[in-house]
Amino acid sequence: MQFFPTPTIIEYPDQNKLVRPKNALIIGQHTVINNRTVFQKFLSLQVLFQPGALHRLVGISIDELTDHLTEASDVLGPDVDIVNEQLFYANNHEHMITIIEQFLIKIVNRCRKSLESIDLVSQQMLDLEFPLDWYVSNAFLCHRQFDRKFIQRLGVSPKEYLRTIRFDKAYRMKNCFPEMSWFNIAISCGYFDYQHLSKDYKEFTGHTPPSFFALESPERILGIEEIY
Numbered sequence: 001m002q003f004f005p006t007p008t009i010i011e012y013p014d015q016n017k018l019v020r021p022k023n024a025l026i027i028g029q030h031t032v033i034n035n036r037t038v039f040q041k042f043l044s045l046q047v048l049f050q051p052g053a054l055h056r057l058v059g060i061s062i063d064e065l066t067d068h069l070t071e072a073s074d075v076l077g078p079d080v081d082i083v084n085e086q087l088f089y090a091n092n093h094e095h096m097i098t099i100i101e102q103f104l105i106k107i108v109n110r111c112r113k114s115l116e117s118i119d120l121v122s123q124q125m126l127d128l129e130f131p132l133d134w135y136v137s138n139a140f141l142c143h144r145q146f147d148r149k150f151i152q153r154l155g156v157s158p159k160e161y162l163r164t165i166r167f168d169k170a171y172r173m174k175n176c177f178p179e180m181s182w183f184n185i186a187i188s189c190g191y192f193d194y195q196h197l198s199k200d201y202k203e204f205t206g207h208t209p210p211s212f213f214a215l216e217s218p219e220r221i222l223g224i225e226e227i228y
Contacts, residue, residue, distance in 0.1 A: 001026050001047040001054075001072055003100070005088040008044065009037040010069060023084035024072035026054070028065025029155040031164065033205050045087065045096055047104065051126070051161075052119035055153040059112035062155035079103065117141075118149050125158075126165055128190050132158055166190050167200050174213055182209050 003024040010019040012034050019025075055062045058075050073080040083103045090096045121139040124130075135158070136146045150158045170189040174180065186197035194209075201209045 001049070003045045003047075003072075003084055003087055004043075005045075005084060006041050006043045007039060008042060011035045011037065019069050021069070022071055022073070022081075024080050025069045026058075026065060026072045026075055028062060028068050028070070029161075029164070030067055031156070031160065031204060032067050045100060047100060050119075051122035052116075052153040056111055056113040056115065056119070057107050061152045063151050064155075066155040076107065079106070116149075118146065118153065122150065122154060122161070125162060128162065128165060128169070132162065163200065164204075167204055170197060170200075170209075174209070178213075 001024060002021075004021045008021060010021070011017070012019075012032065014032060049057075054065075060075070080103075083099060086099045087096050090099060118139045118141065121135045124138075125135055136143055139146055141149065147157060150156075150161070154161055156164065166189050170185050170191070173185050173189065174182075177185075182197065183194045186192075186194045189197070191197040191200075198208055201207060201212060205212045207215075
């Protein structure tokens with residue numbers, strides 16, 4: 001979930017679509033890129049949910065949000081508009097965090113879905129330590145049930161989820177260690193070789209790894225957002 005106290009424009013180049021957030025957006029799992037236009041004064045605050053948490057909070061099937069941006073007020077109600085107004089007049093960043101935390105506590109207190117073993121397993125999958133069968137077994141589900149529940153709670157299939165995690169890990173590793181070779185990054189992140197990594201890059205971004213890295217995103221230049 002991302003709050004926008006100041007204006008921005010989000011473009012999906014492959015879909016010829018522009019999004020101008022009203023106050024805040026709920027952002028589903030993405031497998032496509034989008035471009036952000038910011039103006040002279042720009043501020044946004046982003047809330048990162050643990051895997052499965054958004055489904056538990058709002059009670060909807062998260063695959064409805066995959067590759068989409070949805071106005072948060074349409075899902076969470078008019079309180080989102082009040083929060084964004086409070087953020088605009090906040091004294092500092094710490095005050096902004098407090099405002100959002102208080103809002104989230106209210107949402108958690110009316111949580112609609114209970115914690116299940118698949119939620120814990122989906123968090124473990126972030127570490128990329130085991131094959132998919134291991135995670136299915138530890139969720140105490142058959143493959144068919146695991147796939148169905150996983151798509152409902154995270155928006156993509158388990159295989160696509162692992163693929164996205166691996167890509168994200170490689171992307172952030174290159175940001176942290178720009179001198180590291182793409183081959184070493186590929187091996188460190190669980191790819192078979194550089195060609196395997198390059199294939200995912202092309203499918204997710206439309207670029208090879210070097211050409212995408214050469215785009216010099218503002219977040220990487222600032223050294224804050226994309227290396228945590």
